[in-house]
Amino acid sequence: MTSEPSGLYPAPYRLVRPAFKAGPFLCASPHSGRYYPDDFKRASRLDEMLLRRSEDFHVDELFQLAPDFGAPLLMAHYPRAYVDLNRAENELDPLLIRDPLPQSSAMISERVAAGLGTLARVVAIGMPIYHKPLSLAEAKARIARIHTPYHQALDALLSAAHKHHGWSVLLDCHSMPSKPLRAGEGDQHGFDADIVLGDCHGTSCDPRLINRAEDILHDLGYRVARNDPYAGGYCTQHHGRPHEGRHALQIEINRGLYMDEIRLLKKPAFEVVAADMGRLLKGLFSLDLGHANTALGESGPPRHLAAE
Template sequence: MDAWIRVVPGTSPLVLDSPHSGTVYPEDFRHACDMGELRQAEDTHVEKLYDFAPAMGIAWVEALFPRSYLDVNRNVTEIDVAMLEDAWRGEVASDPKSLAKVRLGKGLIWRITDSGVPIYSRKLTAAEVEARIENCWRPFHEAVGKAIDAAHRRHGWCIHIDCHSMPAVSAPFSTDYPGLVHADFVIGDREGTTADPRLSKKICAHLEALGYSASYNHPYKGVELVRRHADPAHHRHSIQVEINRKLYMDEATLELTPRAARLKADLRSLLAMLLETDPRRL
C-alpha cells in the first residue's frame, strides 16, 4: 500500500475506486478553513459502503488523503495559477469546461469549499502542488489503471465503477446547479462515451427495481477517472456512481445512520448483477 492509497487486488472483471472518501489530512496541508467546514468536501463513509467488495473478488483502490487537499478526479492541468506565489511550469487547461471548474474554485487544488469558504489564507508554492501530484494523483491513477489492466487481461472485459457520494441538495459552489435536489443515485458515463449506455441504463433499472430513484448523466456525468481509464470499444467500461448521502448518513454530524445497512445490501446486489453481466453480450 502506498502511504496515501489503499489497494486491494481482485480476481473478477470489476474494479472499484473511491477517490474522495479520504480522511487522513496531511501535515503540509496548512489550511486556514475550519475542519468541520472542510470535512463537508469528503465523500464520507463511501469506503464503508463497499467494504464487502474485496471478498467478492472485486479490486478496490481508495484514496486516504482528502479531496480538498488534491482532487484526483480533476486533470493535472486544472490549476488555478492565481493561488500560487510563483510560476507554474506545467500545462494549464484551456478548454471551457475545465476553466469553468477552476474559476468556481474546484480545480485540482480547491480554493474554496462547496459553501464558498476560502480554504487557504496563504499562497501555495508550485513545488507544493507538484509534490501533491507526485505523491497522490499519479499513484492513484496508476493503481486504478493497473487494476483495470489486470481485470481486462483475466477476463477480456472490465467494468470500472468510480464510487462517490453527493449531498441531498447541491451546495452553492459544488456544481452548475446550486440548490438542486438530487436523486438517490446519479449514474454517469459522460453521455455514453465511457461505457456502453445499455450497461449504464441497466444499472439505473436495477436500482429503480430496488425502490431508488436514479438519474442518468444529470447533474454528474463523470470526470477524469472515468474519462482517463475508459475504452468501451475494447470492452473497458467506466461508470461514475453517485449516492445521495441522505441514504446512509447524517450530513450535519457525518454519522452513519441505520439506513446504511439496507443500502450496503442493495449495493451488494448491484455488484453481484454486474459480475454476471458481460458487456460484450448486452
Template sequence: MAQASPSMLPPWRQTGDADGRWPLLLASPHSGRHYPAALLAGSRLSLMQLRRAEDAFVDALLDGISGVPVISATYARCWLDLNRAADELDPAMFDGVLDVPAVISERVQAGLGVIPRLAGYGLEINARRLAVQEAGDRLAALHRPWHDRLAGILALARARHGSALLIDCHSMPSPTGVRPPQIVLGDCHGRSSHPAIMTAIEDHFRRLGWRVARNSPYAGGHTTRRHGQPTSGIHAVQIEIDRALYLDPHRLTLHSGAGRVRAAFTGLVQRLLADWPRLVGPAPFVQAAE
C-alpha cells in the same frame, strides 16, 4: 501500491484481488480522511469545514464487497482531488510560476481544481498562497500513482476477460426539486460505458426503490473520461448517491440507512458479475498471441 516515503501515509487502501480475476474495479477517490499537518496549519478553516468537501464514508459503503478489488483514497480531497485532470490548476493559488502545466477549466474557475481553492461555497481553504513546489509534489505522490493503479488493474482484468468495468463511487448533496434523483449515474453521455451496463446498474437501484437519473446533474468526471474507453474494452461509470440515504450531513456520521446502501452496492457487484458476459458481449479486440 505506489512507494511512499517513511513519513507518508500510503495513498490508498485496497482490498480484494487485483490480479485480473474479476472484471470489476470499484474506486472511492473522495472519501479520504487524512488531513496532512501542513494543510491544517495553513488553512483558514476548521477540520469540520474542510470535511465538507469529502464524500464522507463512501469507502465504508463498499466494505461489504469481497473478492472484487476496491480502492479508496486515504488523503483528503482538500489536499488533492483525484477526480480532476492533473493540469486543472489555478496559478493564482501559488507564490510563483508553476513548473507543471495549468489549464483554467470551469472547475478551476469555481475553485474546484485538482488542488482545490474551496472546500465548499465561500469556504476558502488556504490562508496564504502555496509554494510552487506543492503542485508537482502532490501530483507525483498521489495523482499519478492513483490513476496508474486504476489503469493497471483494469488492464489485467481486460486481458483475462476481454473487458473490464470501473465503478467510480461518490456521494452528492441532496438534490432539490420535485422528486429529485437519489442516485445519479454518469457515463459521459454514453461515451465511457456500454449502454447495457448503464441499464443494468439503473435497473438495480430502481428495483430497490430509489429514484435514478442519468448524466444530470453529474455526467462523470476526469476518472470516467480518462479510463472509460468502451471500444478498447474498458468501461467506466460514475455513481453519485444522495448523502441523506446513509449519512447525517451536518454531523458527518453514518445513520441506520448505511446498511441498506452497503447491501445495495454488494448486490450490484453480484449482479454485474453474474451478468457480465451478457452485458458486454464478445471481446471488442483481438488479443495478440503470447
C-alpha cells in the same frame, strides 16, 4: 478525520483485493479519504468540520463488499480537499498557485474556475481553504506523492483486468449533497434523485452497464437519474473507452440517504444502503461485456461539472 504527526505521510491509497481471482470489475473511491496531514491543517483557515464538507463520507465503506464479489476496491487515503484524484494532474488553479504555471496548465477548465482543481482552492461549499497561496513546488510534490501513485495503481488494475478478460469496468464511486451547493445543480428544494449514474452522456461505457445498474437500483426502490447533474469526472472520462472494451461508470449516492450532513454522522440507514450497494455490485458483476454492442447510444460531448 484522522491525522498523524507532521512529516509522516501514509500511503496514497488502500487496496483490498478479492480472496480469489479478480474479475473484470474494479471499484474505486477517490474522494472518501480521511487522512488530513497536520501541515495541511495548519495551512488551512478552516476547521476540521468545514474541511470535511468536500469529503465523500465513508463511500469506501458503502462499497466494501466489492472484493467479496471478485472486484478489487481502491480507496483514497487523502481527502479531495488536499489532492483531488478525480482531476487531471495538470488542472492547476492560478489563483491558488503563486508561481507561473506550466504551459500544460494554461487552459482553465470549468472545474478549476470553480476553485476545484487538482489542488482545491475552496471546499465544496465555496469557502477558501488556505491562508495564503501555495508554491508550484508544493503542488508538484503533492501530485507526485499522492495523485501519480493512485493513478498508476488504477491503470495497472484496469490493464490487468483487460488483459485477462478482454474487457474491464471501472465503477467510480462518489456521494453528492442532498441539496445543491451551486447554481445549476438541481433546485433549491434538493435533488430529485437518490443516485445519479454518469456515463459521460453515453460515451464512457456500453449501455448494457448503465441500463443494468438503473434497473437494479429501481428494483431496490431508489430514484435514479442519468448524467444530471453529474455526468462523470476525470476518472470516468479518462478510462471510459468502450470501443476498446474499457468501460467506466460513475455512481453518485445522495448523502441524505445514509448520513447526517450537518454533524457528519452515519444514520442507521447506512447499513441498509451498504447492503443495497452490495446487491447492485452482485447484479452488475453477472454482466458479460466481452461481446461488442454497437448500440453505444448518443455520443454528444460530455458535460464537465465542477462538483464531480
